[in-house]
Amino acid sequence: MQYIKKLSSILITLLLAVGSVQAQDAYFSQFYANQVLLNPALAGGSGSARLTVAHRKQWTALSAYTTSSFSYDMPIGKTSGVAVQAMNDVQMDGVIKQVSGGLTFSHRILLKRNQMIGFGLNANYFQKRFDWNSLVFEDQMRSGGGTMYPTAERFGQSNTNLFDVGIGTTYSSDKILAGINVAHINQPKEHINPESNAVLPMRYTAHFAYTFQKFTYSQKAYNITPSLIYQRQASSQYVNVGAYWSNDVLSLGAHYRVNQAMIFSAGLTYDQFSFGYSYDYFLANADTSFGNTNEFTLSYRFDLKKNKKHVYVGKCPDVYKNLK
Helix, strand or coil, X not given: CHHHHHHHHHXXXXXXXXXXXXXXXXXXXXHHHCHXXXXXXXXXXXXXXXXXXXXXXXXXXXXCEEEEEEEEEEEECCCEEEEEEEEEEEEHXXXXXXXXXXXXXXXXXXXXXXXXXXXXXXXXXXEEEECHHHCCCXXXXXXXCCCCCCCCCCCCCCEEEEEEEEEEEEXXXXXXXXXXXXXXXXXXXXXXXXXXXXXXXXXXXXXXXXXXXXXXXXXXXXXXXXXXXXXXXXXXXXXXXXXXXXXXCEEEEEEEECCCEEEEEEEEEECCXXXXXXXXXXXXXXXXXXXXXXXXXXXEEECCCCECCEXXXXXXXCCCCCXX
8 A cells, every 4th residue: 555655756746747747758777878979979980870769668667768769970071970860759658658759960170189179069859748648637536436427637649749959069189088068958848738938858868977997907998987977857857977987898887876876878889780778777766676677788880891092081080989
């Protein structure tokens, strides 16, 4: 019974968020593996075409959030890049569904050897659906019987379409990757609740990583990469701090999302494939089992035919080596 009460309180909180709180974007723990989402200025930055797929299921016992993303990016010209991306986000066991797709363009400027700044612009189209019929309101439940009565609640639109734009900038060198990303600059208005003027608020992201390269007694190298990411959207914000260890095959990581969760991750790289898994341990819910939170990523890099007359110089130095 106690578990049911807590489950109900969570679902009620999520429902209230639809009508009174501005929407929040989906979150991925393996931000390094989904670089186009992290910062549009990184599109095409690997110097080769790259396909990335990510799937996250949060609180499996509640079916609260399930998110899948897809991106394909590649270099164009000598210092630019382009990407297409798509996302499917399902909340509250299907009460809220959102699909989106978009295009990203990036350009990088070489400052001096192995140092460059990058700029990115993306545009996205969203379609959000709210299934009002799957909800049960308080005035539909009356004591003394199992009959479900009509509700007096006012329903809003079941579908709403949004268009937004975002920008990003990065600085990269052999050891440093830093950047700022601002999403939803135009703050498109949502129309789910007829009594609400809620908009999709701007999302600010700042990220920084520094890599150390070490050698073992056999002269094989491994990397240690501390990283920090800060994100703010309306009244919601988080700080994620931690580090990764990686070599040519294996990567291991641990991060602390301040006051929220511990994140543990592992990855394997084979030839042009990279696979990653992460597990979120939510500290705020340590006394209650809402199920696991798992995230999987898979990426593949395509070998592009090299043209001796065409040299691509827009490749970002790779501080997240073998993590994507």
